[in-house]
Every structure is written in C-alpha cells, then in structure tokens.
Amino acid sequence: MRRYGKNPDEDDIRVRPNRKGNRPRTHIRPKHEDAEDGMVLTVDRGRLTCLVEGRTVVAMKARELGRKAAVVGDTVSIVGDLSGDKDTLARIVRIGERRSVLRRTADDDDPFERVVVANADQLAIVTALADPEPRPRMIDRCLVAAYDGGLSPLLVLTKSDLASPDKLLEAYTPLGVPFIVTNREELENGDAAERVREQLNDRITAFVGHSGVGKTTLVNALVPKDRRRTTGVVNAVTGRGRHTTTSALALPLPDYRGWVVDTPGVRSFGLHHIDPSRVINAFPDLQPGTEGCPRGCTHDSRQPECALDAWVAGGHADPARLDSLRRLLSTRERREGD
Numbered sequence: 001m002r003r004y005g006k007n008p009d010e011d012d013i014r015v016r017p018n019r020k021g022n023r024p025r026t027h028i029r030p031k032h033e034d035a036e037d038g039m040v041l042t043v044d045r046g047r048l049t050c051l052v053e054g055r056t057v058v059a060m061k062a063r064e065l066g067r068k069a070a071v072v073g074d075t076v077s078i079v080g081d082l083s084g085d086k087d088t089l090a091r092i093v094r095i096g097e098r099r100s101v102l103r104r105t106a107d108d109d110d111p112f113e114r115v116v117v118a119n120a121d122q123l124a125i126v127t128a129l130a131d132p133e134p135r136p137r138m139i140d141r142c143l144v145a146a147y148d149g150g151l152s153p154l155l156v157l158t159k160s161d162l163a164s165p166d167k168l169l170e171a172y173t174p175l176g177v178p179f180i181v182t183n184r185e186e187l188e189n190g191d192a193a194e195r196v197r198e199q200l201n202d203r204i205t206a207f208v209g210h211s212g213v214g215k216t217t218l219v220n221a222l223v224p225k226d227r228r229r230t231t232g233v234v235n236a237v238t239g240r241g242r243h244t245t246t247s248a249l250a251l252p253l254p255d256y257r258g259w260v261v262d263t264p265g266v267r268s269f270g271l272h273h274i275d276p277s278r279v280i281n282a283f284p285d286l287q288p289g290t291e292g293c294p295r296g297c298t299h300d301s302r303q304p305e306c307a308l309d310a311w312v313a314g315g316h317a318d319p320a321r322l323d324s325l326r327r328l329l330s331t332r333e334r335r336e337g338d
Helices: 138-150 166-175 184-189 191-198 214-224 276-282 287-294 308-313 319-337
Strands: 035-044 049-050 055-061 075-082 090-095 099-102 114-116 123-128 152-159 179-181 204-208 249-252 261-263
Touching: 049 075, 099 138, 099 308, 123 138, 123 191, 123 261, 123 287, 138 152, 138 276, 138 319, 152 166, 152 308, 166 179, 179 191, 184 214, 184 319, 191 214, 204 214, 214 261, 261 276, 276 287, 276 319, 287 308
Parallel strands: 055 090, 123 152, 123 204, 152 179, 204 261
Antiparallel strands: 035 049, 035 075, 035 249, 049 055, 075 090, 099 114, 249 261
16 A cells, blocks of 8 residues: 655645545645734633734734733734724634743642743733732742842832831842832822833833732732723731632833733642752852752751851841742742652
8 A cells, every 4th residue: 555754745645634624734834924022911711912013913822823822911823804893703823932031830739831921021920018918938939039030129018007028028139030129109199110120111011919019009000091900909807809800911111111921820839840049049048058068069058068057147138038949949849859
C-alpha cells in the first residue's frame, strides 16, 4: 500500500475532506498578513477585549493557536471585524513575544501556573497599614515574583491615617524599593493620586494586593471617571475584604500616559513556578552576605555553613528578612519532597 507524508508534492493525490464540511484538511497555517496589532485589556469567559487603534474590539482566540492563551497586557494580531460595533467578534491569530510576565500559583503546592499580566513594566504592591493588618511575607512573595518576571517593584502603603508606616518601612527602605504612603484624605482630595501617578507615567503597572487594602479605590482615583470599577468594604469581624474585582483589567491613565492593570484581590501568592535558587534575588539586602557561602549552599536553616547567619548577626540586615527568606525556601523544599 502506497503511503504519503504530510506534504505530498504529487498533484494527483486526493486529500480526505473534513467530516464537518467540504474544506480539505491542511497543515499549512494562514499567515494573516492583513492582521492588525492590538493590546488585550481584559479576558472574560473566552472573550478578549482588545484595544486596536483606539477602538475597543471583542475577539476570540483562533483555533490554530492551540492551548496558548492570551492574557491582559499581551500584544496580539487580530483579523475579522475590527469596527468595535456591538455584537461583532474578531479573531486573535497571533500572540506577540512577552518582555515580562507576572506569574503566580494558588499556593506553593499548586502545580498549575497562572499568568496574571504580560508585558508590565512595574508591579505595584498595595498593602494597608491597618484594616486589614499588613502582611510582610506577602510583600516578600510579590517581590520574588516581580524580580523573577522582569518587573520593577513599587510599594504602595494605604490607610496611613489608621496606623504609622514607620515599622514596615524599616524593613523595606534599605532595599531601595520605591514606596508611596497614602491616606483617606489624600485619596479624596486627589493628592495621593497625583503622587502615585508620577511613578506610573509612560509605564504599564500591575496592581496586586489583598482584598480590602484599597487597591481598586486607588486605581479608581488614578483613571478617568468613566473607567472606574466597583469597590467593596472590609468585613468588621474577619478584617477581610470582599472580592469586588473578579478579573484583571487594563485601564488607561489620563491622556494615555500609561496603563494600570487592576487585578483581583488575592488571599495567597504561590511561588511554585519559581526555582528556589532564584528566590534570593528578591532579597538584595541579603545577597552580599552569600559571598562567604560554600558552593551549592541553599541558604536554608539546614545549612550550618551558610554565611547569612553571621551576616545578619553582624547587624548588616534585619533578622526578620532572613527568617522570611527561609520560610519561602522551606515551602519550596516541602513541595519538591512531595
């Protein structure tokens, strides 16, 4: 029996038709030279809202892309009806190369990696100083994800009218991480938005934080009024906020001088996808102390020859920072041993 490869060059070879139609099957993918470039603004149940030359276009992913998914911030090539009219649907045929990626997992034991935002320049880590209480370990995890994904971190502290930021800043000011402290009055009169906006101009900035820290409230103060999102309140009993933001959404700053990406509030920020050897990159205050470590040192508490203990004991870094590093590493080790 004569057999042919995937690309027979004989003209008389009959191609088996598709069962669902008369169109012959082919392994040649369309090139779509007429596709226009756009930016993904949000994703909702398989429909992607994209910005194409100032128009908002709803599109779906082409079948030839397979399982490759587009996320907020992706640069995509789109074909079809690009008018942006109601009830029209275009098609995404290509996803551009990403220059940065913010990833997370639900927890450190979750093997499924989730890409939150693509092509962001900066990660704004929003933390309330009270109601709910700040969680430094969450900040550390976000710093790890930022450095690993190629984003510059920005620490945004809210609700300074309820608590002082001094104790928290003692741990992070030496790292050189830029920070902004805001309060309710400044949010209402616009002063906070102006100071934060100075750090966002001409950049794409992703905002992350726990529910109830004031993340969406701050984002609303930064963007035009017609782009604002619904906000919620903090539960007086649990101290937790309600998830009013359910999907990531890219919003333009005034005059399109930059973009902010509001992401859903998170309860945890898993780092399953990050190699443990790269976690130290999020602790620049501890990195100089590793110069005296033996080769292959993992910097965890089981390494008796780790030079970080002497480095911290000598007053070069905060002991709480070394404890945070080792807590992160211990969760990675437990996951790898499972």
